[in-house]
Amino acid sequence: MTVTEPGVIPWREPGTGLRHLADVAARMTRAVESVIDGKPEVVRTSLVVLLAEGHLLIEDVPGVGKTMLAKALGRSIDARVRRIQFTPDLLPSDVTGVSVYNQDTRDFEFRPGPVFSNLVIADEINRAAPKAQSALLECMEEHQVTIDGVTYHLESPFMVVATQNPIEMEGTYPLPEAQRDRFTARVSMGYPSPAAELAMLDSHGNTEPLDAVDPVTEATEITRLISLVRSVHVADEVRRYIIDLVTATRRHPELVLGASPRATLHLIRTARAHAALDGRAFVVPDDVQAMAEPVLTHRLLVRAETAASSGSAEAASRIVADVLARVPIPHRGARPSHRGR
Incomplete structure (x- = not known):
């Protein structure tokens, strides 16, 4: 993997930056598509949302590769990736973190939750109660967490990739309008074509394809590309x-x-x-x-x-x-x- 030094801009002339962005995106696409067969538009939308500094909601029936897509995207970047399995008993502090009393220092100290990462995989987000879902509201909009009156800023880049089953499925809670509105885009995986499903049997049958996915870029480079997109x-x-x-x-x-x-x-x-x-x-x-x-x-x-x-x-x-x-x-x-x- 070719990685530039932090703070070094790998382009100086108009168009060079876009060529560099296209090269990074092509490498990420190949890495993700080595796991996700036959879904080029979904993979492209995922990259668009990442470069737009947004959050992605993947909604579809169980078993079509929603979590696999989120994991593959995370594996393609050399960054901090954490997964949260949303369940009915999940608490907001399980997402954001909690202040714990330290008997040695006789003071409270903050223990960060999994949201303090570059990419957060919120798996089956609509299986948690609305109170737990709301723990992501401030994180997604303001890139910060406020605990006991103290504000902690999140790392950059920061992206939430959430998966959910349709609300008609048992054991799901509908996402509130305020939560849905914070997701930049929603995609559906859909069932694979017969050819893609046959290829999946070959690639997923004996090995775990995620194990073969290596990072092709790093968090600092994604941050620079996001700045380029803004221009x-x-x-x-x-x-x-x-x-x-x-x-x-x-x-x-x-x-x-x-x-x-x-x-x-x-x-x-x-x-x-x-x-x-x-x-x-x-x-x-x-x-x-x-x-x-x-x-x-x-x-x-x-x-x-x-x-x-x-x-x-x-x-x-x-x-x-x-x-x-x-x-x-x-x-x-x-x-x-x-x-x-």
Whole structure:
């Protein structure tokens, strides 16, 4: 693995940084896809969310590789990765940490919980009670934890990758709207194709494929790439297009609750990361459209009569597709008129 020294920027000319980002992303993609067969779009969305400094929610039925994807992503980075198994008896202090009285010093000392990591795998997050789920609210939004009036800042980069089963499954609690809204994007694994499932039998039959995944980058390099993604240009026309899309969800007759202002921020951040992965230093409407469904659908609250006919998740996806079809696409180019921005 080629790793640059901390603080050293491996690019000096316009475009060099994007080529370096593409190289790191390609190595991470190969590492993850050596474990996850036949899901290139899901893997790409995971990388987009990572580079957008966001959090990922993986929702699907049991046994399709949700936890495996989260673990493979963590294994591909030389960083601190911790897993939390969410259960009905999980306490908030099991996530964030707790202050313990030390008899030697006669004072309380803080013992950090697993959330003090670069990548936190929240496995089956909706099997814990809402009180335990809420322990992640401050962590995900502000990258900090407050215990007994003392604030502790989390490491950078910081990403939560949570898995959950559909709420129709037994023993699950629905995620509150405030919790769902903090996840940048939601993806579904889906069942593999017959060819991918056959390949899975060969690769998973006798060995554990995760054991063969080695880190291809490190946390400090991911932090530098995140900074690069922030500099990707977004033209005024594309910004207004994003606003129009989000506003349209708030006015849609089949929705009780549309997308929040936080959704607007997450959509522009993921559009930047999507453009960077394509080697562009500017966002085009195609980037926004590509990320609209994973960023918006889990935030929408569908009316009961609509959800009853097709299910909430399917209805939300259809509504986002309807919004994308109705909102006019900006005609003017998104590329900046000057170089190096």
